[in-house]
Amino acid sequence: MEGAAKLEQDIKFRNMTLADLPDVMVIEHESFTLPWSEEAFRNELTHNHFARYQIMEYHGEPIAYAGMWTILDEAHVTNIAVRTAYRGRHLGEKLLRRMMEWAAELGMVRMTLEVRVSNTVARALYEKMGFAPAGVRKGYYSDNHEDAIIMWCELPRSQSETGEGSESLW
């Protein structure tokens, strides 16, 4: 079987649970200079009714996650990260697409996120997925006072809303 098709078969999505937190913390620390604490994730999963988190598994092992808050008709991405060893294989793109689909299914009409000016990889991913810059938060990141670029994307309407067939919108 071709590599890409094989990888596709080996990937699964599911909701994040408290049992995932040790794996999530490993990925979080690999990925961010200002990592969230385990307590912050715990709070998201147990107390924040707006929060929705997905785990991407490869052969049953969590290798990536993403989260968003769904507020009114807007989805705010809180974080997205892929284990270092698995980057560059279009898995981050697949995960973001999954979050966009999920948001649309939940009735969200647009999605927003913040990204460091220097994070050229993430910015390229977001632009590829249809996000456009809409503003800057000056000195947003407390470690180096780097600016955040605010990006927005309009989400296609979900199939359940349009009543269309099973053909994917994506």
Ligand SMILES: CC(C)(COP(=O)(O)OP(=O)(O)OC[C@H]1O[C@@H](n2cnc3c(N)ncnc32)[C@H](O)[C@@H]1OP(=O)(O)O)[C@@H](O)C(=O)NCCC(=O)NCCS
């Ligand atoms: C950002 C991140 C989630 C992307 O995931 P990934 O699996 O490595 O990226 P993908 O393989 O899905 O790449 C998708 C697109 O991203 C961009 N991209 C990926 N790697 C890139 C690189 N090294 N240089 C430039 N652009 C890159 C490209 O546009 C790529 O599409 P293309 O290959 O068709 O050109 C991942 O690198 C990561 O976890 N980074 C650390 C955490 C982080 O910065 N999160 C975002 C916070 S805002």
